[in-house]
Amino acid sequence: MGANLTKSYASAQESPPALRGVTVVVQPGEAVAVMGPSGSGKTTLLHLLAGVLQPDGGQVSLDGADVSGASDAERTRLRRETFGFVFQSGQLLPELPAIENVALPLMLGGTPRRDAEDRAGALFAPLGLAGLERRRPGELSGGQAQRVAIARSLVGQPRVVFADEPTGALDQRTGAEVMQHLTGLTHQLGASLVLVTHDAGVAAWCHRTITMRDGQIIGEERR
Ligand SMILES: Nc1ncnc2c1ncn2[C@@H]1O[C@H](COP(=O)(O)OP(=O)(O)OP(=O)(O)O)[C@@H](O)[C@H]1O
Numbered sequence: 001m002g003a004n005l006t007k008s009y010a011s012a013q014e015s016p017p018a019l020r021g022v023t024v025v026v027q028p029g030e031a032v033a034v035m036g037p038s039g040s041g042k043t044t045l046l047h048l049l050a051g052v053l054q055p056d057g058g059q060v061s062l063d064g065a066d067v068s069g070a071s072d073a074e075r076t077r078l079r080r081e082t083f084g085f086v087f088q089s090g091q092l093l094p095e096l097p098a099i100e101n102v103a104l105p106l107m108l109g110g111t112p113r114r115d116a117e118d119r120a121g122a123l124f125a126p127l128g129l130a131g132l133e134r135r136r137p138g139e140l141s142g143g144q145a146q147r148v149a150i151a152r153s154l155v156g157q158p159r160v161v162f163a164d165e166p167t168g169a170l171d172q173r174t175g176a177e178v179m180q181h182l183t184g185l186t187h188q189l190g191a192s193l194v195l196v197t198h199d200a201g202v203a204a205w206c207h208r209t210i211t212m213r214d215g216q217i218i219g220e221e222r223r
Contacts, residue, residue: 084153
């Protein structure tokens with residue numbers, strides 16, 4: 001989905017480029033982990049693939065369509081309708097019950113509340129969240145809250161889910177549970193997963209791990 005990507009930040013022109021020619025192909029349904037030391041360019045790569053940032057050179061494409069050449073409005077639409085996002089923590093709205101947090105992206109896209117909540121509710125059981133629909137985020141454990149965030153990332157049936165350190169705030173066992181759900185459900189729904197992590201145990205849940213260093217890919221491992 002990304003070919004020969006380069007990126008420097010305008011505010012850091014004297015520093016080496018954040019990305020120096022990175023090519024990543026992600027298959028439908030495939031889960032890819034991106035690892036590497038701090039500052040190696042992992043988040044920059046994720047943001048380019050997700051259309052959050054524009055590359056200086058190279059191309060991002062999805063099924064042959066050029067994402068990086070699309071207008072701002074088109075990239076915003078892609079991010080809303082074609083991509084899902086999971087972050088480390090703090091992504092749920094504290095005043096809304098879990099089910100409304102999950103339904104929100106659909107409602108913002110114009111789906112009536114009832115349909116949106118029906119589709120949201122269908123994700124609770126597969127994520128081990130049955131019965132927690134009316135709880136607010138503050139009444140959930142960290143692992144439960146991340147599974148609600150996963151449900152929210154998947155409710156719009158995205159083609160690709162981007163996850164930046166999704167287990168970074170969790171202990172190892174809870175993180176493994178969250179990864180089991182994240183990889184299991186994205187695969188089942190036919191979505192690809194691109195995940196940034198520092199944790200080899202987390203990466204091991206993915207089909208493939210890409211290792212970055214100094215803005216380049218220096219290794220790749222398939223499972
Ligand atoms: N907004 C920005 N402005 C200027 N430089 C940036 C910006 N974001 C990242 N960089 C620089 O780009 C390089 C790559 O950063 P990036 O955040 O992609 O690395 P990373 O591998 O995700 O790091 P970490 O594991 O610490 O999150 C680093 O040298 C970083 O300092």
